[in-house]
Amino acid sequence: MITQRLVENCLNTPFESIPADVVEHAKRCLLNWMGVAIGASRHSSVEAFISMKDELQSAEQVAIIGRPERADLLWATLINGTSSHVFDFDDTHLETLNHPTSVIAPVCFALGEYLNLSGQTILHAFILGIEADLRIGNSVSPSHYDAGWHITSTAGVFGAAIAAGILLDLGEDELIYALGIAGTQASGLLEMLGTMTKLFHPGKAGQNGLWASMLAARGIESSRRILESELGFASLYASESDLGRVNSDWGSTWELSKLAFKPYACGIVLHPIIDAFIELGGKVSGSDIDSVVITVNPYVTVLTDKANPTNGLEARYSVRHVAAIAFYDGDASVEQFSDARVFAPEITALIDRVSIVVDESMKEDQTAVRLVTTSGEVIGARVEHAVGSVDNPMSDEALIAKFRKLSSVFLGSGAVDALVDDLLHFDALATIHQLVAKSINN
Amino acid sequence: MITQRLVENCLNTPFESIPADVVEHAKRCLLNWMGVAIGASRHSSVEAFISMKDELQSAEQVAIIGRPERADLLWATLINGTSSHVFDFDDTHLETLNHPTSVIAPVCFALGEYLNLSGQTILHAFILGIEADLRIGNSVSPSHYDAGWHITSTAGVFGAAIAAGILLDLGEDELIYALGIAGTQASGLLEMLGTMTKLFHPGKAGQNGLWASMLAARGIESSRRILESELGFASLYASESDLGRVNSDWGSTWELSKLAFKPYACGIVLHPIIDAFIELGGKVSGSDIDSVVITVNPYVTVLTDKANPTNGLEARYSVRHVAAIAFYDGDASVEQFSDARVFAPEITALIDRVSIVVDESMKEDQTAVRLVTTSGEVIGARVEHAVGSVDNPMSDEALIAKFRKLSSVFLGSGAVDALVDDLLHFDALATIHQLVAKSINN
Numbered sequence: 001m002i003t004q005r006l007v008e009n010c011l012n013t014p015f016e017s018i019p020a021d022v023v024e025h026a027k028r029c030l031l032n033w034m035g036v037a038i039g040a041s042r043h044s045s046v047e048a049f050i051s052m053k054d055e056l057q058s059a060e061q062v063a064i065i066g067r068p069e070r071a072d073l074l075w076a077t078l079i080n081g082t083s084s085h086v087f088d089f090d091d092t093h094l095e096t097l098n099h100p101t102s103v104i105a106p107v108c109f110a111l112g113e114y115l116n117l118s119g120q121t122i123l124h125a126f127i128l129g130i131e132a133d134l135r136i137g138n139s140v141s142p143s144h145y146d147a148g149w150h151i152t153s154t155a156g157v158f159g160a161a162i163a164a165g166i167l168l169d170l171g172e173d174e175l176i177y178a179l180g181i182a183g184t185q186a187s188g189l190l191e192m193l194g195t196m197t198k199l200f201h202p203g204k205a206g207q208n209g210l211w212a213s214m215l216a217a218r219g220i221e222s223s224r225r226i227l228e229s230e231l232g233f234a235s236l237y238a239s240e241s242d243l244g245r246v247n248s249d250w251g252s253t254w255e256l257s258k259l260a261f262k263p264y265a266c267g268i269v270l271h272p273i274i275d276a277f278i279e280l281g282g283k284v285s286g287s288d289i290d291s292v293v294i295t296v297n298p299y300v301t302v303l304t305d306k307a308n309p310t311n312g313l314e315a316r317y318s319v320r321h322v323a324a325i326a327f328y329d330g331d332a333s334v335e336q337f338s339d340a341r342v343f344a345p346e347i348t349a350l351i352d353r354v355s356i357v358v359d360e361s362m363k364e365d366q367t368a369v370r371l372v373t374t375s376g377e378v379i380g381a382r383v384e385h386a387v388g389s390v391d392n393p394m395s396d397e398a399l400i401a402k403f404r405k406l407s408s409v410f411l412g413s414g415a416v417d418a419l420v421d422d423l424l425h426f427d428a429l430a431t432i433h434q435l436v437a438k439s440i441n442n
Numbered sequence: 443m444i445t446q447r448l449v450e451n452c453l454n455t456p457f458e459s460i461p462a463d464v465v466e467h468a469k470r471c472l473l474n475w476m477g478v479a480i481g482a483s484r485h486s487s488v489e490a491f492i493s494m495k496d497e498l499q500s501a502e503q504v505a506i507i508g509r510p511e512r513a514d515l516l517w518a519t520l521i522n523g524t525s526s527h528v529f530d531f532d533d534t535h536l537e538t539l540n541h542p543t544s545v546i547a548p549v550c551f552a553l554g555e556y557l558n559l560s561g562q563t564i565l566h567a568f569i570l571g572i573e574a575d576l577r578i579g580n581s582v583s584p585s586h587y588d589a590g591w592h593i594t595s596t597a598g599v600f601g602a603a604i605a606a607g608i609l610l611d612l613g614e615d616e617l618i619y620a621l622g623i624a625g626t627q628a629s630g631l632l633e634m635l636g637t638m639t640k641l642f643h644p645g646k647a648g649q650n651g652l653w654a655s656m657l658a659a660r661g662i663e664s665s666r667r668i669l670e671s672e673l674g675f676a677s678l679y680a681s682e683s684d685l686g687r688v689n690s691d692w693g694s695t696w697e698l699s700k701l702a703f704k705p706y707a708c709g710i711v712l713h714p715i716i717d718a719f720i721e722l723g724g725k726v727s728g729s730d731i732d733s734v735v736i737t738v739n740p741y742v743t744v745l746t747d748k749a750n751p752t753n754g755l756e757a758r759y760s761v762r763h764v765a766a767i768a769f770y771d772g773d774a775s776v777e778q779f780s781d782a783r784v785f786a787p788e789i790t791a792l793i794d795r796v797s798i799v800v801d802e803s804m805k806e807d808q809t810a811v812r813l814v815t816t817s818g819e820v821i822g823a824r825v826e827h828a829v830g831s832v833d834n835p836m837s838d839e840a841l842i843a844k845f846r847k848l849s850s851v852f853l854g855s856g857a858v859d860a861l862v863d864d865l866l867h868f869d870a871l872a873t874i875h876q877l878v879a880k881s882i883n884n
Contacts, residue, residue: 197622
């Protein structure tokens with residue numbers, strides 16, 4: 001009854017029952033998401049999908065964020081979900097390394113625009129979709145991710161189906177079937193990290209989840225026990241699971257509140273290292289470094305052990321590159337992961353002097369660095385909670401600044417200001433048409 | 443190098459090098475496929491997709507088989523792939539229970555019509571796609587299916603990408619990436635057997651595979667080692683695998699030649715039981731039966747153990763229903779799996795008198811039946827090779843008769859005759875436009 005209970009929980013949670021701080025945090029998620037999606041809206045992977053949807057003559061039903069084109073519901077969800085994830089700048093559930101907003105916000109925006117829904121209605125479905133996604137992810141963690149599944153898409157497809165199903169006003173049986181239809185499409189491999197293929201995982205999961213609920217609305221039946229069945233999701237996609245986590249403390253604990261925002265455009269496990277090297281960059285000159293040892297959480301080497309990246313995409317998975325650019329540039333934003341920056345002489349020279357030590361006791365938002373200068377001086381740096389972790393969150397001002405920086409590349413400052421205002425008052429919007437109109441770039 | 447070698451093998455296999463008997467068998471696959479797809483073209487699951495593609499205003503690029511509507515490449519592939527599988531009447535690779543043509547033929551027809559390709563070009567890509575699909579399936583069998591993966595879609599998505607990639611004239615690197623993009627979408631759970639959700643698995647796999655090659659054609663890169671990587675397909679989707687089977691004896695052994703055609707509209711493991719009960723139906727009256735024991739291969743109870751089916755779809759997964767309809771009707775075609783037939787009194791009465799014994803030594807095309815009459819007489823029936831198995835194939839005449847029966851519900855007899863002729867001479871067609879025009883129903 002896990003699947004059915006989850007659906008009952010979603011259907012029995014009116015917007016009014018959601019705590020105000022959860023609603024506020026959901027709006028932060030949308031603010032962070034939209035800035036990132038606008039900023040990446042001209043990336044080559046997005047252009048590939050624009051070309052495909054043009055060849056297939058997609059109808060112009062809803063907006064593609066940051067761009068002049070429109071597309072049908074499914075294509076817009078796919079493309080906006082891809083833009084969301086390109087920069088590795090999306091929100092993160094630290095316990096599970098899940099990035100749910102990149103999957104679910106595009107679904108909510110596509111249906112919200114198409115069905116002329118209010119900000120509150122959209123935000124309600126968004127919150128429930130995120131909550132379902134993260135709780136399903138919790139129930140199969142960590143063995144699911146450790147096996148090689150990209151939890152953002154595998155759990156995300158369920159959250160997308162919930163959000164879409166709520167907006168499509170599905171009944172209980174239909175929503176149970178939508179989860180079945182979503183679950184039989186669950187896919188996405190960590191093998192793809194560092195390749196362009198990984199970039200569309202959230203978009204495809206969102207598209208498949210929306211597809212599932214659109215199909216369930218048309219009478220397609222499915223398993224009623226996709227999560228808990230002997231041949232279901234937990235069984236096939238995880239060696240160990242705790243399905244009790246899907247519904248426990250529903251309504252009193254909100255996983256959404258644990259979503260953290262990234263100050264840096266790469267995997268969250270690298271953020272403490274960036275903080276440490278920004279600090280070190282102010283203390284010593286690069287030419288004086290003899291050697292550096294970074295002590296890290298085990299995930300750092302599992303996920304980001306590309307020794308010599310050959311382009312900006314691979315550089316996001318190189319702890320050594322990230323250390324070097326943080327040291328020299330004092331940041332790790334979009335421009336630090338350009339192809340050109342990968343081959344800058346001072347970066348490659350520093351990379352060769354860095355070694356990595358794994359320490360099981362090191363938490364994901366922790367690191368310790370030991371730098372030895374050519375004159376033998378030892379300089380240490382230790383980060384207990386990286387900026388952007390739950391215990392050291394980005395401030396709202398920093399989030400707004402991130403939004404401005406990313407979106408102002410394509411939008412005028414008037415549109416940027418108006419968008420920030422709309423997003424901070426999202427639940428008061430009668431429709432999202434004006435917001436969406438400001439987010440596109442003609 | 444497994445993935446790369448597979449791509450090299452496909453790109454280095456010109457049509458002329460394929461043995462004539464393989465080409466002939468491939469045309470049988472298309473003949474069987476198209477009849478089944480036409481016959482199921484008005485099923486409610488197909489109607490659901492027609493409704494969805496209409497709401498999304500799909501462009502009218504290519505034909506939907508058996509129907510008047512047209513759709514874009516991706517939608518047509520999905521819908522035609524669904525029609526192909528609805529009746530459980532598609533071809534089968536018995537060793538792995540894989541149904542590749544339902545996945546790959548829709549891809550080939552969509553691109554073949556759209557790109558104005560010749561019959562030979564289309565058949566060439568079809569054969570290579572099937573071969574890749576079946577060999578990848580072999581390499582992870584039987585642990586993959588046993589774990590609960592629907593191999594038709596999980597392996598099928600790779601075959602669809604190969605077929606589409608050949609027709610799109612991808613280069614070696616692009617085709618390797620297309621397999622990566624396909625593999626990160628591999629999904630489909632046996633949990634869905636007996637529900638409407640299972641029906642779209644081949645269509646979605648075909649659509650995702652076509653999508654993968656269209657995306658690779660636009661420069662999207664991916665893993666180069668999707669099959670063999672530590673975090674790749676064989677590792678995540680099978681507890682045991684033998685990746686040597688992907689490329690071994692390429693060009694000298696053809697898995698396509700092992701595809702069997704079904705005389706009955708249900709899972710292949712039930713076919714020996716149907717043969718046995720058709721035979722018994724001629725020997726004894728239903729009212730004289732006291733009890734029946736059927737000895738079966740283990741897959742029969744794993745897959746078809748629905749004790750009391752509640753509709754025609756579930757009845758396909760009930761060995762007892764199948765035995766009863768074969769006994770009374772002397773057939774197991776589409777009408778035997780109508781909802782009405784499930785509740786016929788003589789059928790439900792016989793179901794209650796049937797018991798099942800599993801015998802590991804029983805092959806998938808074998809069964810033994812022991813029937814005891816109310817007067818105590820014992821009547822046995824034993825099937826060594828079911829009709830439609832490799833050792834007892836359907837004749838070409840029977841295949842053509844199956845095509846006529848299924849397609850004549852929607853097409854005039856003139857169109858049926860002309861279609862049979864076109865399909866038997868598929869590799870001689872300059873284009874498939876006329877064939878496709880005959881297959882639709884205005």
